[in-house]
Amino acid sequence: MSVVFFAGLGLIFGSFGTVLLERLPKKQSLLGRSRAICCNNILPPWQLIPVLSFVLVRGRCAHCAAAIPWRYPGVEVASAFLFAFARLHEASIVDGFLLSLLLWCLFLITLLDGQWGIIPDSLNIPFAVLGAGYSLSHGVLPFVSGVFGLSFFAVQWLLSRGRWVGSGDVLLGLGVGLALGTIEKVAVALWFSYVLAAIVCLGLIAGKQWTRKQHVPFGPFLAAGFVIAFFGTDTLARVLLGIS
Ligand SMILES: [Zn+2]
Known part of the structure; x- marks a missing residue:
């Protein structure tokens, strides 16, 4: 049961991760509403639901119909797997959460350094x-x-x-x-x-x-x-x- 909970938590952290991947290289504030990368339109709350929103809009921006890169749902799903794996690896929930966050940080660091050369x-x-x-x-x-x-x-x-x-x-x-x-x-x-x-x-x-x-x-x-x-x-x- 708690593995499923951790996978869900991973989806949410994965969604936050896509925001970090988008904004940290540009030194943008993490505050403020999420906007579509294609047309800068403010996203309504339902379009922020990890993975599901991507499926609902069939991988295209609901406003301008530009294709949404696969890395968005990809990072969310990968984070869900990392969290579930970490929970299975650790005996206690606290340790599972610590390991989840460790692997999630490392995952984002890998992507950011690989693409932009920054940590x-x-x-x-x-x-x-x-x-x-x-x-x-x-x-x-x-x-x-x-x-x-x-x-x-x-x-x-x-x-x-x-x-x-x-x-x-x-x-x-x-x-x-x-x-x-x-x-x-x-x-x-x-x-x-x-x-x-x-x-x-x-x-x-x-x-x-x-x-x-x-x-x-x-x-x-x-x-x-x-x-x-x-x-x-x-x-x-x-x-x-x-x-x-
Ligand atoms: Zn758009």
Whole structure:
């Protein structure tokens, strides 16, 4: 029952997520009525219902009939799955909610950094606070792992004066460290994020899609590394160390 409730909650957060994805890159206020992106018409309340409104208007703006991008219902449905999955993963409702919000923040950070090359503080700071809360709720003091995640990127940021990594990556490093709670897991996350980034960069070079000046956002790779470390470290350790 509570899984269904969490999926519904995920739809609502997903809908809020589409607003953040639309407004954060343009530094627009989060207050004010939602407007259609095509014709700027103020949307009536029924058109704000996640997914259902998209189905009712058959994927077209009710005012100007322009096609509504699939990413809108897509982000809502994906958020619903994240929330339901988080609830199934955690024994308590509070932990389920904390993990839901952690994954939701990371999902939005991935999309924003992937498309715009930005990781806003307004997502990074809640992610770090939620990460600390999640670790503490599981009896883990995440101070050392947090400092490790932070300093790993802060050193690169200082050495390169912000050219190798952005300040958003530094703060995300802190959040990842706080949420993972142990240095071992942070190391796993960093290792996989660099391997994945290297594979993608080599692929782009091979496909001649990449020029030297191009900035490759690191947020999506760190997010992927986080997910692998968060859900897979114990399994990895069992496989690599041969412990059953
Ligand atoms: Zn329109």
